[in-house]
Amino acid sequence: MESGESTPTPQSTLLVVDDEPAVRRVLSMRLQLAGYRVVCAEDGEEALEKFLAEQPDLVVLDVMMPKLDGFSVCRRLRAESAVPIIFLSSLDAIAEKVAGLDxxxxxxxxxxxxxxxxxxRISRILRRVGRGTASQDPREPVTGLGVIRLGDLVVDTNRRQVTRAGERIALTYTEFSLLELLFREPGRVVPRAEILEQLWGYPPRRTADLRVVDVYVARLRGKLEPDPRNPELILTVRGTGYASQRLGELSIPVGA
Structure with a gap:
């Protein structure tokens, strides 16, 4: 195997949820050939049942489905799990994409x-969450950044945990990866295009792609900032991207 390639282990299970039999058949065949174990569901209710029974490593989820749509399924999964989710949809509007990511x-x-x-995209996400590594918990890779303290906020990059005044703040894997990227070099302005490539693995092809980054920054601010409308931790640099600052240690022209 060449260095840098990501080969799924037998433990990498994917749940494919789509109400179109042809789509399920094609995706199941292709993903099995790629080395994954694939479980399929034809509607939202079956998806929830299969998720509980199979505990997949990633969910490929159609939006428009009978009984329970993909957004409702995602909402229920997120209430109890940080499993990676990729939405599939014939709706290409920015509003729909933002709603799904939100x-x-x-x-x-x-x-x-x-x-x-x-x-x-599946390969990039699973590689990012560390599937297939035997030396450590797959969802807690050691990064070497250690512990970052920001007032009463503590970011433990080794355990991938964030706490405020001792209370844990629940972040998805992607949210934590964004936080870690921004705080890797406090004060450096990270362009939105760079964030997209670092976390999602592909360059922006249109404006809607960059909107993905904005959605995640807004979500992160909502969880970490005392006042998300006047952020102090994650700053917007207009026309460029985002930067982090350690309170009292950095001052740069920003616009929230």
Whole structure:
């Protein structure tokens, strides 16, 4: 195997949820050939049942489905799990993409799409969450950044945990990865395009792609900032991107 390639282990299980039999059949075949174990569901209710029974490592979830739509399924999954979720949808509007990501999805792929593109995104996400590593918990890779203290906020990058005054703040894997990226070099302005490539693995092809970054920053601020409308930890640098600052240690021109 070449260095840098991500080969799924037998433990990498994918749950594919789509009400179209042809889509389920094609994706199941392609993903199994790629080395994954694939479980399928044809509607939202079955998806929740299969999720509980199989405990998949990633969920590929259609938005428009009978009984229970994909957004409702995502909402229920996020109430109890940080499992990576990729939305599939024939709706390509920015509002729909933002709505899906705002619920906690990790990525959003518009139909029609190339199965190869889906495979690439699945591989990137699983590689990011550390699937297949034997030396450590797959969801808690050691980064070497250690513990960052920001007032009463404590960011433990080794355990991938954030606490405020001793109370744990629940972050999804992608939210924590964004936080870690911004605080890796406090004060450095990180362009939105760079954030997209670092966390999602692909360059922006249109404005809607960069909107994904804005959604995640807003979600992160909502969980970490005392006043998200007047952020102190994650700053907006207009026309460029975002930067982090350690309170009292940095001052740069910003616009929230």
């Amino acid at each position: 619920l906690g999805a990790d990525d959003y792929l518009s139909k029609p799409f190339s199965p190869k593109e889906l495979e690439a």
